Amino acid sequence: MLVILEGVDGSGKTTLLNKLLERGYMCKKLLRENNESDEDYVSHFAKYDNAILVVDRSFITDAIYRCIQGGRRESVNMQDAADILSNNVKIIHCTTLTSFDDGMKRGEDNITDESVHLKLKFAYKIAMEYIKKYTKAKVMSYDWHYQSVDDVIKFIQGGNNNDTVSV
Numbered sequence: 001m002l003v004i005l006e007g008v009d010g011s012g013k014t015t016l017l018n019k020l021l022e023r024g025y026m027c028k029k030l031l032r033e034n035n036e037s038d039e040d041y042v043s044h045f046a047k048y049d050n051a052i053l054v055v056d057r058s059f060i061t062d063a064i065y066r067c068i069q070g071g072r073r074e075s076v077n078m079q080d081a082a083d084i085l086s087n088n089v090k091i092i093h094c095t096t097l098t099s100f101d102d103g104m105k106r107g108e109d110n111i112t113d114e115s116v117h118l119k120l121k122f123a124y125k126i127a128m129e130y131i132k133k134y135t136k137a138k139v140m141s142y143d144w145h146y147q148s149v150d151d152v153i154k155f156i157q158g159g160n161n162n163d164t165v166s167v
Contacts (some may be wrong), residue, residue: 002087003054004126006061006092008120009111011102019149025156027028029056031101035054036132052156059084060131068116091118092152093128093130093143095121096143 004027005013010130014029021027059076076084100117111117132139141156 001054001156002084002089004058004060004089004091005056005094006058006091007124008099008103008117009108010099010101010106011094012099012102012142013056015144016142016149017054020054020152023149023153025054026051027056032045033105040078044070045136053133060127064120064127066121082135085137086132088137089135089137090156091128091131091137092137092155093124093139093141095124095141096145096146098145099103107132 007013007016017027017029059081063081082102099121100111100114103111103117111120128139128141138155140152142152
């Protein structure tokens, strides 16, 4: 099973990834190499027999950030994205009201304009609605202020229905 952690900068993705790593999950922070082909990048999302792979960000991030910030997309094509989302995939959409402030406190330098941050949050919300509606991927909204890593683990291990656990 593939578990993708998504959300704007400062929303708790990396902290959640580290907590899942501490609990024994196989976790990977995916950074696309400049010379990496689409085929190589897509292979990061390959099925893992009898294992759960948790990744911090994916092609979803690339599409959302490039739509808002402009620039050339460096991600997979639509067919590869559809293929990945048609498999046994669960998406944890990390979202919190304090993500911008949390990112700034942490020293985030990618998005330093709050209006851009809010546009990204809105784009994620729309993207997650589309993914829930048009793919087989399961989506959970996660806010570390109100939910625990145990809630996420329950979703990963069970919950086959799209999330109703948002706050």
